Amino acid sequence: MKVHEVIFRLLIAIVIAGAIGYERESRNRPAGFRTHILVCVGAAVISMIQIHAVEDALKRIIENPLLTNALKADVGRMGAQVVSGIGFLGAGAIIHEKGSIRGLTTAASLWVVACIGLAIGMGYYVLAILSGISVVIVLGILKRFESKFLYKGKLMKIEIQYDNQKVVTEVLDNYFNRRKIKIKNIEYSIDDEDDDTTNDNTHIKTSLYTILAPKYVKSGELLHDLMENEFIIKVSVL
Template sequence: MNLINILEPLLFSILVSSMIGYNRETKSSPAGMRTYNLVCLGAVILTIISKELSEATAQAVITNPELKGIISADSSKIIAQIVSGIGFLGAGTIIVSQKRVKGLSTASSLWVTAAIGIAVGLRYYLLALFSSLLVVVILATFNKIIPFQSLKNLAITISSVETEKMITEYFKNNQITVKNLTTKVYTNEDRKYYTNMYTIKPRHVTDMHHLIIDLARIDDISSIEILDV
């Protein structure tokens, strides 16, 4: 391999992976641009090695027919190891919190970046370029195009059952669906407090700001907190 054949796929992999990494960086993803660059670069390096080994083995068999059946190099085995190996890295970005899963977009985009790296390593540059563009479009625009109604966890601390009835009435009047409700009870200075964990489905994401302001007007509520879902 000459210098151009080595640098060309390596530099191209940095270009296409930076497109995806930049999007994830702006979303405060656990994996930033450097992670995506390294994943794609690693996939390219291993794919090039795999391809070179296969070509060298094939040439050796052609030159020495007696070696047929003795030596072999299957490039697909190394590629398969790349795909399975990147799964461990992706799993590390997935976080389970409050019975909800976060980080699946990051994990899946890392996985597809490895696949793009394999395409670059095999010099399928157009496939890698258009795949990267599609990944960026999916990550950047689909949540805006499709109006998902996400669930929100709301922790509200109160000291009376009557306040809970007022909160329930507020949700009902404002067409806010309560998907789940859990309660924790604790005592402070001989007074009982209740922290209700509401899993709600607001009509719009922007409703949360006005929702908290409205609930804060209820005197008996001592704290309101939005938790990660």
């Protein structure tokens, strides 16, 4: 493989992965601009190593036909390791925050960027470019479509004070599921760190819930329903 071909493939990997990573970076996701570029470039390098290994094996066989049965080169073996191995990096992008999970889309984007990198390294430029454009469309344009048409809801932040975390958490989960309310994020007070080492359920705790509620759910109705629980002291919409 010539030097200019290697440079060209690496540049394509940087441009395509950079576009995808920029979209993730703009949304403050755990894996952003540089991470996506590194994953794509790494996958492209693996593909080019595999191609070079195959070409080298063929060259040796041509020079010495006796090596035909001794030298073997599997074009897809190293690429398969990349596709499966990238799962560890994707898992690191998934964050579990006491009731909510974030980073699944970023993990998926890392995986597909690795696949695009393999295509670039193998020289499938049209496939790689069209795939990159598709990913950018899915992450950017379809995100707006999803928010507008697939799930019509309103984002709300509610602050809840309570004195029995276990009971209240279960009550809130059941209530939100019943009313088709999605929990986007949960923030606990610093005092909750101490609660993990004690069994004191009488201490007043505060949690900030970011929820996505259907249009028909009114804030006043939400406050009224939650305040009916005896362990919930105060509920306020921010």
